[in-house]
Every structure is written in C-alpha cells, then in structure tokens.
Amino acid sequence: MNLLLDKWIPGESGQLCLEDILSNETEYFISCHRDDMELGTLALIICLVQTIFCPQDTKQLKQRISTPLTPKEYTKAIKPYLDWFDTNHLQYPFMQVRSLHKNPSSIQKLFNGLPCGSNHTWLRRESKIARACESCLAIMIFNQASNTPSFGGGFKYPLRGGSPITTFVKVGNLRNTVWRNILTKEFCQAYFSPSVNNFPTWVSPLEHKQEIKASEIGLLRGLFWQPIQMMVDWQRGDITCDSCQQPTSVYGENFSKEKLEYKLAGLWPHPHSPTNTFLKKEDKSLVTVASSFNNSAPGWTYLPNFLREATKNDQQGYQPALVVKHYLQTFEAALESVSIVFGGYINNQAAIIERRQETFDLRESLPQLNQFNEYLELALEVKTLLRKKAFGLGKSLSDPSLPDSCERRYYQYTEPLIHSLVHQFTNNSPVSKIDFLAQLKNICEQIFKHSFGSKAQRAEILKSKAGLFAAISKLAQELAAS
Ligand SMILES: [Zn+2]
Numbered sequence: 001m002n003l004l005l006d007k008w009i010p011g012e013s014g015q016l017c018l019e020d021i022l023s024n025e026t027e028y029f030i031s032c033h034r035d036d037m038e039l040g041t042l043a044l045i046i047c048l049v050q051t052i053f054c055p056q057d058t059k060q061l062k063q064r065i066s067t068p069l070t071p072k073e074y075t076k077a078i079k080p081y082l083d084w085f086d087t088n089h090l091q092y093p094f095m096q097v098r099s100l101h102k103n104p105s106s107i108q109k110l111f112n113g114l115p116c117g118s119n120h121t122w123l124r125r126e127s128k129i130a131r132a133c134e135s136c137l138a139i140m141i142f143n144q145a146s147n148t149p150s151f152g153g154g155f156k157y158p159l160r161g162g163s164p165i166t167t168f169v170k171v172g173n174l175r176n177t178v179w180r181n182i183l184t185k186e187f188c189q190a191y192f193s194p195s196v197n198n199f200p201t202w203v204s205p206l207e208h209k210q211e212i213k214a215s216e217i218g219l220l221r222g223l224f225w226q227p228i229q230m231m232v233d234w235q236r237g238d239i240t241c242d243s244c245q246q247p248t249s250v251y252g253e254n255f256s257k258e259k260l261e262y263k264l265a266g267l268w269p270h271p272h273s274p275t276n277t278f279l280k281k282e283d284k285s286l287v288t289v290a291s292s293f294n295n296s297a298p299g300w301t302y303l304p305n306f307l308r309e310a311t312k313n314d315q316q317g318y319q320p321a322l323v324v325k326h327y328l329q330t331f332e333a334a335l336e337s338v339s340i341v342f343g344g345y346i347n348n349q350a351a352i353i354e355r356r357q358e359t360f361d362l363r364e365s366l367p368q369l370n371q372f373n374e375y376l377e378l379a380l381e382v383k384t385l386l387r388k389k390a391f392g393l394g395k396s397l398s399d400p401s402l403p404d405s406c407e408r409r410y411y412q413y414t415e416p417l418i419h420s421l422v423h424q425f426t427n428n429s430p431v432s433k434i435d436f437l438a439q440l441k442n443i444c445e446q447i448f449k450h451s452f453g454s455k456a457q458r459a460e461i462l463k464s465k466a467g468l469f470a471a472i473s474k475l476a477q478e479l480a481a482s
Contacts, residue, residue: 001134008135040143133241133248152350156227160290214266271322365425
C-alpha cells in the first residue's frame with residue numbers, strides 16, 4: 001500500500017487517498033474507532049503534506065488553501081517520494097527494515113493500551129486485534145514511533161520524548177485543516193537546516209552507537225523518525241481487519257522489533273509539540289523539553305502553553321508548537337472559526353496509564369488571545385491558592401487527599417465558566433476580570449461547602465476559607481489598581 005497513491009485514510013464514508021483530500025473541495029473528515037488513532041492519522045497526513053507540498057512562502061500557502069491541487073500538480077509532486085511511503089516496498093518499506101526476524105510480537109502491541117494497559121476506555125469497540133490491514137498498521141507504526149512511550153526494556157523513545165503532547169489548528173474540513181498546519185520554507189529556515197541529512201531513517205539508517213546532534217536532523221527525517229527497527233510480517237489473504245473492520249487482502253499478524261543504540265544531543269524542534277524550558281536542578285542549566293500531560297487537569301489549563309510564548313527573563317517558560325506559532329503569525333487576523341486539537345498519553349515508563357484527546361473551540365476569539373490568556377492565568381492562580389490552602393488544611397484534618405480532591409472539583413466546577421468565557425470573547429463582551437474573579441471565588445465557596453458538608457463550620461475550616469478569600473481579595477485589589 002502506497003501512502004501517496006492508495007486509499008488508506010479512514011473517512012466518514014469509506015477510505016480516502018491523500019489526493020482526494022488535497023485535490024477537491026469535498027467536506028472530508030477523518031473517522032476512526034480510536035481517537036488517538038484519529039489524531040495519529042491527522043499527524044501522518046500533515047507530515048506527508050509538509051514533506052511533499054511544502055509551500056515557499058505565505059503567498060503560496062494561501063494559494064494552496066484557496067485552490068485545491070490539480071491532478072497534474074499532485075502527480076508531479078509525489079513522484080520523487082513514491083518509493084519511501086510504501087508499507088511493503090521491497091527495499092524501503094515505510095518506517096521498517098527488511099530482514100529483521102527478531103523478537104516477534106503480535107501486532108496488537110502496536111495498538112497501544114491493549115491488552116496490558118489498565119485503561120481501555122479509548123476504544124469505542126473493545127476487541128482483540130489479531131490481524132490488521134496496511135492502513136491501520138501504517139497509522140499505528142507512525143503513531144508508535146512518534147507519539148507513544150517506547151516498548152520499554154531499552155527501546156528508544158520517540159524523538160521528542162516518551163509522551164509528547166501534539167497540538168494542531170483545526171479550521172473547517174480536512175483539506176483546510178491540513179494546510180493550516182503546514183509550515184512554509186521561509187518559516188522553516190530558522191529551525192531546520194537544508195544542508196543536513198534529510199532522508200527517512202528507513203532509507204538512510206542510523207549507524208550503531210551513532211552520536212547525533214538534534215540540529216543534524218532534517219525536517220523530513222525528524223517528522224518520520226523511527227527510533228527502533230521493526231518489520232511487519234505482511235501476509236496475503238482475504239480477511240476483515242480487526243481494527244477498522246474493513247475487508248483487506250494484505251494484513252499483518254506479527255512484527256519483529258529490535259532496539260537501536262544511538263545517542264541524541266538536544267531537542268529536535270518538532271513542529272507539532274509545545275515545549276517547556278526550565279532550569280535543571282543539578283547544574284542549573286536550561287533545558288527545553290516537549291510538553292507532556294502530567295495530570296488529569298482539563299484542556300483549558302494547558303491552553304496558555306499551547307497558544308502563547310511566555311518566557312521569563314531567565315528564559316524559563318513555555319512556547320507553542322511551531323505549527324500554532326506559524327498559524328498565529330500568518331492567519332491571526334483572518335477571523336476564522338478556529339479550534340485547537342490536542343492529544344497525548346500519560347505514561348508510567350512503558351505503560352500508558354491515560355490518554356488525552358480534546359478539541360478546544362476558540363471560535364473567532366484569536367485576535368484577543370493575549371487578553372483571553374490573562375483570564376485563564378487568573379483562573380490558574382486561584383487554583384494554586386486553593387490547592388495551597390487545601391494542603392495546610394489536609395494536614396490539620398489528617399486528610400492527605402484533600403488538595404487533589406479540591407483541585408479536581410475546581411476543574412469540574414470551572415469548566416462551564418471557561419467555555420462561557422470563550423463565548424463572551426467571541427461576542428466581544430467578556431466579563432471584567434474583577435467579575436470573573438468573583439465567579440472563581442464563588443466556585444471556591446461551593447468547593448468548601450461540598451467537600452465538608454456539615455463539618456464546614458469547624459474552626460480550622462472556616463479559618464482556611466477566610467485565608468483563601470483574603471488572598472483572592474488581594475488579587476482583586478491588585479487588578480483594580482492595575
Ligand atoms: Zn484496518
């Protein structure tokens with residue numbers, strides 16, 4: 001199956017090929033039975049388009065958006081890449097290596113979370129995956145190599161770490177969404193050198209024990225980085241794929257895998273990851289890593305990180321993914337109805353313990369993004385104050401779980417408030433920050449009421465609540481003075 005020619009993209013009414021999406025105005029959308037697979041599919045399409053159809057500049061990008069590709073343009077552009085994106089190519093099978101017959105595993109292992117994971121909830125249909133088609137396997141091989149924790153036991157992590165967050169901009173149908181996440185050559189110059197190795201790792205393999213600098217990895221090579229050696233044992237025969245339930249005549253049942261030994265210095269600037277920069281405790285040096293989900297806080301708490309650059313004087317802070325940064329620079333004034341799609345896994349070493357997949361609707365509020373972010377940061381500040389008070393109170397009440405339970409309630413109770421804030425920004429009529437703060441204070445009041453019930457009048461609880469309210473009032477005074 002060739003990713004540039006064949007129908008492999010799971011659409012709402014059957015499988016699509018890449019040309020279907022890029023060459024006409026039909027309203028296509030991806031539809032998978034797993035939402036992480038859906039995001040993996042979108043990422044794979046974006047990586048292919050970024051590689052093959054990278055526009056020179058903003059003018060060309062906007063032209064690509066306004067006019068679908070002609071069949072002639074499509075055929076000409078894919079020609080040099082045809083050999084690299086074929087799942088069963090004799091010499092360069094997509095993200096695999098021939099003549100590997102080691103450590104065979106069931107292909108179910110590529111559908112992470114099955115069967116050893118403790119959380120099966122991301123499957124709309126719970127099932128065992130014994131045999132899968134080339135389409136599902138291409139997506140999951142790419143997903144495993146790019147987005148998930150390693151297989152453990154010395155197998156390398158993806159290029160951006162064990163559980164990176166992926167963020168994309170979503171605007172309208174699939175064709176429109178894909179182009180909004182494509183960087184121009186002009187923009188790429190600052191991040192990716194054109195004179196370094198830019199062949200896929202399955203065409204120009206890593207050498208044993210090679211030492212590589214992140215800056216020596218080209219854009220294509222990094223987007224399709226395969227941190228392990230693997231090969232699916234492709235079989236012929238008419239079966240139904242256990243994953244997508246589509247008939248197929250080529251399928252995989254097992255795959256071989258082998259560790260790769262290499263040393264990578266620095267973080268490759270993966271265009272789809274927001275990053276965090278912090279001071280290392282040991283030697284106080286600055287380190288930048290791809291952002292990860294580290295708790296079950298809702299999506300809005302991560303939005304400041306996904307949308308805006310915020311660094312302190314000492315360079316610590318966070319930066320959005322390059323695709324989001326590029327989009328905001330190029331389209332912010334376009335007043336499009338925009339959503340941010342984000343997802344990732346929460347892992348404990350090789351085990352995935354949770355997955356996150358959300359779409360946050362920003363509508364037309366982008367031009368006021370800085371102001372919107374200030375509200376989100378205020379809500380996060382109140383959460384921190386609440387947690388601190390709950391920590392002290394938890395100690396005196398011998399309830400160590402109190403900070404976590406208060407934080408969970410805070411997220412639960414504030415969710416409608418945040419969504420209503422998006423509406424207000426869309427209508428250009430946000431509440432004042434002082435009023436917003438008063439709403440957050442009410443939520444804290446509710447949390448105290450629901451956490452303690454009839455015990456809420458106990459002296460230490462009242463004292464703690466008064467302390468929290470005083471801190472919130474101080475914030476309000478600072479806001480009024482600013
Ligand atoms: Zn399938």
